[in-house]
Amino acid sequence: MTGVWVLLGVLVLGGVAGALMRARNGRIRAAKPGAPTLPGRVSGALAPEGVTLVQISTTFCAPCRHTRAILSALADKTDGLTHVDLDVTETPEVAQALSILRTPTTLALTPDGREVFRVGGVPRGQELLEALKPHLANA
Secondary structure (H helix, E strand, C coil): CHHHHHHHHHHHHHHHHHHHHHHHCCCEEECCCCCCCCCHHHHCCCCCCCEEEEEEECCCCHHHHHHHHHHHHHHHHCCCEEEEEEECCCCHHHHHHCCCCCCCEEEEECCCCCEEEEEECCCCHHHHHHHHHHHCCCC
16 A cells, blocks of 8 residues: 555656646746856857847757747747857857756847846747847837
């Protein structure tokens, strides 16, 4: 009988952990004050105007491909929005400097390098667009 209770407990804990991870995936988080200095690879990728969505990816990241498709499509149809995909597989110091804990992570950055917000996981396109509107000139 003890084995049944242990199994039931493990299943409940697994379900709760899965639900929490799913709820956090794609959530937009406001930037923390005093953001770190951007590494050269990131600052060099910023567009001169509008907002740049910098996607931090790795080579073997399956959700990164889905994120790339969402962000590219959003940038193509939105004035003042640029998408850049940075693969940090060979340069983990870039991810470390930006406090990236998972891939994909998307940073919304202004031309001067100020972080507007970040998204961990695959972003939800419509929510992302709504969060970007105040920062885009023609929104």
